[in-house]
Amino acid sequence: MELTDIGANLAHESFAEDLDAVLTRAYDAGVTRLVVTGSDLFSNRHAMSLAERYSGQCFATAGLHPHHAEDWNDELDELIRAGAAAGRLAAVGETGLDFFRDIAPRAAQEKTFAAQLAIACEHDMPVFLHQREAHARFLPILREYLPNLPRAVVHCFTDSREALDAYLDAGCHIGITGWVCDERRGRDLYENVARIPDDRLMIETDCPYLMPRTIRPRPKTRRNEPANLPWVAETIAAARGQSVAEVAALTHANAGRFFGLDAVR
Template sequence: MELTDIGANLAHESFADDLDDVLARAEAAGVRRLVVTGSDLDSSEAAVDLAGRYPGQCFATAGLHPHHARDWSPAHEQLMRDSARAQRLVAIGETGLDFFRDIAPRDAQERVFAAQLAVACDHGLPVFLHQRDAHARFLPILREHLPHLTRAVVHCFTDSAQALDAYLDAGCYIGVTGWICDERRGRDLYDNVARIPDDRLMIETDCPYLMPRTIRPKPKTRRNEPANLPWVAETVAAARDQSVAQVAALTHANAGRFFAIEGSDAQGQ
């Protein structure tokens, strides 16, 4: 079984002391490729660095999470554009809107979201998107840029069936995390994941967050990591009435196509 984790926050400080062990456990669990998320200037720089240090296993995105919209700067945009020109990125993001926490002003979030979509359009890169409680504003801004975007994935999808259908109608891919493994708050996602066509589904850990609650035995740590991705695949498979092997194969292939990293498995390096 081969898997791709399309959302791994490996630049997070919790991975600073044992990253090599984390990557080895991922490989042992069949997680061949990891897309390392850039969500601010520091993590974007770190993601690019990790992709350079672990070619074929780690791939980088660069972006600014809506929580950090106040921090948008020429330096961040320049990093994104320079890295894109140097072919060191597989996507722009994490970018989008978050009206659940409202950490940054909504007008700033919208402005910075549109700016990053423009960078992706200029450089022919797909986008890695965040949306929480902001669907009504998020979709119109995204639609303005869709004609010029190569591909888009709504990562860590947790919204309604209606929002899911709207993103699918717009041609988006959908990323599913361990949220689906949470019987308390993930039931709607469990019930709706079968609506996603085989060729638009991808899976992710969003580590170190969203530890799958289905892991047995129960982990001693609260830090999620890429090696736990098979637990997400297992729950997605059960919800879609597919085998784990089917879900692994189709999501791995979709990720390879979406991020243009087919044939980049670490085993082949």
């Protein structure tokens, strides 16, 4: 059984001291490919560096998270464009809107979101998207660019059934994290995950965040890592009435196609 973690924040400082061990544990758990998330200038550079250092196992995205929207500048623009042009990126992003925390002004979030979607269109790149409590603005902006985007994934989806159906109707892929394993917050997601077509489902840890609450025995650390992805697959399989092997196979194949992982250098 092989798995692809489409959202691993391995540039996070919590992985600085033991990254080799983290990647070994991931591989031993069947997580043979990891898409490393870039979300600001530092993590973009680090993600691309990891993709070079661990070629074939790690792949990079590059973008600006909505929390940092006011940091958008020519240097970031050029870095993302250069990475896309050189074939160093699996996707543009993480980009989108976050009106839950509202760390950056909403106008700045919308402006930088549109700027990154435009870059993806120009370079025929898929996009790795973040949306929290912003569906009403997020989807109209995305729709403007969808005709010229090859593929889009709404990562770490936690929204309503109505939002899920809207993204599916728009042709988006959906990334599911350990949120689905949370019996407190993730009950609606558990009940709705079966609505995602087999060819549009992908899975992720969003590590070091969102530790699956189903892990037994319970970990001594609060840091999530890619080796825990099988727990996400197991919960999704139960929710969808599929075997874990089936969920693993279809999500691994979907990730390969979506990100063009055989073509990323």
